[in-house]
Amino acid sequence: MHPEIHLALHHVRAAELHAEAAAHRLASAAAKPGRPLRTRVGWTLVEVGLRLATPRPSPAPSVSS
Template sequence: MRPEIHLALHHVRAAELRAEADAYRLAAAARRPRNLRTRLGWTLVEVGLRLAATPKPAAAIP
């Protein structure tokens, strides 16, 4: 194979990989806020449940 053809194929493949990585990055960026909202929501639920739980009796200090 001639070096020019090999180099041209390399550039085409590199461009395809860059486009695929950009698409993946954009999809991941679109998912982030929802994941953050979900984690925050469940954290708030957990805090609320801890606050609503009956308090344990205080241990006596000898």
């Protein structure tokens, strides 16, 4: 293969990759606002689950005088 053809194919492929990366960046930027809410809800569910799974401490025996 001639070097000029190889270089031309490289430029075409690089342009395709740049366009694909730009489209991916736009798609992920649109999806980011929902992520913090999802994360907060997830951690809240973990906290509730841990509170339900952890046994309550038994009351301290009362000391009578």
